[in-house]
Structures are given as C-alpha cells and as structure tokens.
Amino acid sequence: MIVNWAHAWPSATAAFLASLVEFVEALTIVLAVGTVRGWRGALVGAGAAVAVLLLAVLLLGPLLTDIPLRTVQLVVGGLLLLFGMRWLRKAILRAAGVIPLHDEEAAFAKESAALRSLGGGGRWDKVGIATAFKITLLEGLEVVFIVIAVGAGGSGLLVPASLGALAALFVVVLLGVLVHRPLSTIPENMFKFIVGVLLSAFGAFWAGEGMGLAWPGEDWSIPGLVAGFLVVSLLAVRLCRDRGVGTARS
Amino acid sequence: MRWLKAAIGEIYGLFVDDGHFALAIVVWLLFIWLGVSLLPDLAAWGGIVFFLGLAAILLANTRQGARR
Numbered sequence: 001m002i003v004n005w006a007h008a009w010p011s012a013t014a015a016f017l018a019s020l021v022e023f024v025e026a027l028t029i030v031l032a033v034g035t036v037r038g039w040r041g042a043l044v045g046a047g048a049a050v051a052v053l054l055l056a057v058l059l060l061g062p063l064l065t066d067i068p069l070r071t072v073q074l075v076v077g078g079l080l081l082l083f084g085m086r087w088l089r090k091a092i093l094r095a096a097g098v099i100p101l102h103d104e105e106a107a108f109a110k111e112s113a114a115l116r117s118l119g120g121g122g123r124w125d126k127v128g129i130a131t132a133f134k135i136t137l138l139e140g141l142e143v144v145f146i147v148i149a150v151g152a153g154g155s156g157l158l159v160p161a162s163l164g165a166l167a168a169l170f171v172v173v174l175l176g177v178l179v180h181r182p183l184s185t186i187p188e189n190m191f192k193f194i195v196g197v198l199l200s201a202f203g204a205f206w207a208g209e210g211m212g213l214a215w216p217g218e219d220w221s222i223p224g225l226v227a228g229f230l231v232v233s234l235l236a237v238r239l240c241r242d243r244g245v246g247t248a249r250s
Numbered sequence: 251m252r253w254l255k256a257a258i259g260e261i262y263g264l265f266v267d268d269g270h271f272a273l274a275i276v277v278w279l280l281f282i283w284l285g286v287s288l289l290p291d292l293a294a295w296g297g298i299v300f301f302l303g304l305a306a307i308l309l310a311n312t313r314q315g316a317r318r
Contacts, residue, residue: 089271089311213293214296
C-alpha cells in the first residue's frame with residue numbers, strides 16, 4: 001500500500017487531535033455515570049456503544065469503495081468543510097472571549113447532579129447504561145465520521161487516520177484510569193482550534209478535488225491551505241477582540 | 251419516532267451550528283461547482299478562489315458573531 005506522506009501525517013494528526021477532544025468529552029460523562037450510578041452500568045453502556053460503532057464501520061465502510069472517488073471526495077469534503085468550519089468558528093469565538101470556554105469540571109458536576117436526582121439503580125442500572133451508551137455513541141459517531149472523512153480522500157489514508165484515533169483512545173483511557181477525574185487541564189479550545197484548521201483545510205481540498213478544481217502544487221497545497229486557514233482564523237480572533245467583546249457570555 | 255427525531259437532530263448538529271454560516275458555505279460550494287461545470291477554464295484558479303471565499307465567510311460570520 002502506497003502512503004502519500006503529504007496527506008498521511010496531517011490525516012493522522014487531525015484524527016488524533018479531533019478524537020482526543022471527543023474522547024475527553026465522552027470520558028467526562030462516563031466518569032460521572034461510573035461515580036454516581038456505578039461502574040457496571042458505565043462500562044456496559046460505553047462498551048455496547050463501541051460495539052455498535054464498530055459494527056456500523058464494518059458494514060458501511062466497504063460500501064464507500066463502491067462509490068466513485070470524485071463523488072466521495074465531493075460529498076465527504078463538503079461535510080468535512082461544514083464540520084471543520086463549525087468547530088473553527090466556535091473555537092475562534094471562544095478564543096476571542098465571545099462565548100465561554102467548555103468546562104469539563106462543570107460538565108461533570110452538572111451530569112453528576114442530574115444522575116443523582118434520577119431514581120432506580122440496582123445491578124443493571126438502566127439510567128447508567130443508557131447515559132453511558134448515548135454519550136459514547138454520539139462522540140464515537142463524530143470520531144468515526146472524522147476518521148472516514150480524513151481517510152476517504154486517497155488510497156492508504158484510512159490507516160493513518162484510524163491509527164491517530166486509536167492513539168487518542170489509548171491516551172484518554174490511560175489518563176482516565178490514572179487520574180479518575182475529568183481531564184479539565186487539557187487545553188481543549190486550543191485543540192479544537194488546531195483541529196478546526198486541519199479539518200477545514202482537508203474539507204476544502206477534498207471538495208475542490210471532487211469538483212475538479214486545480215490546486216497549485218497539487219497535494220502539497222494541503223499544508224498551504226492549513227497555513228491559510230490558520231492565518232485567517234488568527235485574524236478573526238483579533239478582529240473579534242477588537243470589537244470590544246472581551247467577556248464571555250453564557 | 252421520538253428517538254429517530256433526536257438522532258437526526260444530533261447528526262444535523264454535527265454539521266450545523268449557525269444556520270446562516272452553514273448555508274453560506276454550501277451556497278459558495280455549489281456556486282463554484284456550477285461555475286467550473288459551465289466554464290471549465292475557471293478550474294485553474296478555482297482552488298484559490300474557493301479558499302478565498304471560505305476565508306471571507308469565516309471572517310464575516312465570526313465578526314458578526316462578536317457583534318451580536
């Protein structure tokens with residue numbers, strides 16, 4: 001299998017960072033479920049969601065290869081562009097202080113309080129299993145989309161993208177087991193900012209390829225797009241700050 | 251039916267946060283696609299023009315977001 005290194009490293013990095021953010025968010029809720037409702041429900045719910053996601057990837061993944069590459073690039077690129085620029089927009093507004101930063105400690109406290117107020121429990125706690133299942137499925141769905149999207153643009157890219165996501169899962173599970181509390185010290189918005197830049201660059205490139213656009217330097221225009229989105233995003237943060245909106249609103 | 255609605259809502263939320271922002275990106279993508287389909291010579295500059303449009307959408311929307 002030939003790996004194109006102009007795509008492979010950015011693919012693996014984008015998948016790693018994006019998955020890291022998603023897994024940290026899932027871990028916060030799974031930890032809240034485990035602490036309040038018990039670890040059996042938390043682990044069964046999260047494990048069942050992972051099984052559903054793996055099944056979906058195994059069933060749907062091979063179908064992608066039957067669709068013409070240009071169509072995949074256009075559709076996946078367009079979706080990736082929407083996904084990445086949505087993250088980037090939010091990260092810019094957070095960095096400029098327009099909207100509040102995501103707080104894992106606050107999310108943990110809120111979810112714990114909500115779970116405590118619900119009745120039930122027992123050996124097979126339905127509330128705990130359902131909560132852990134839902135959050136793992138939702139965040140995992142985003143990870144699956146990111147891996148497929150950054151890996152769908154060329155041959156051999158799915159492997160580095162999958163490895164990036166697996167590395168993120170390993171890091172988050174390891175940290176979760178070690179610290180046993182929400183990973184609030186991770187600079188989440190900085191990661192989201194970088195991931196937004198990378199995903200937007202990939203999305204623009206794939207969508208452009210799908211439309212038949214010419215890119216200067218072909219594949220090597222991806223680092224150029226990354227630099228371009230980074231400069232524009234930093235400029236956007238500055239412009240938003242200059243608007244005099246210095247305090248975060250909830 | 252309720253769970254299906256919720257699932258569709260969650261998937262929609264993956265791609266759309268600010269409706270105007272998402273619509274502007276989709277319209278720009280379709281505009282470039284249509285332009286290149288009708289005038290294939292434009293494809294040579296299409297990549298750069300496509301990026302510049304996306305950059306302009308991002309700058310305009312975030313500035314507007316800061317003003318709101």
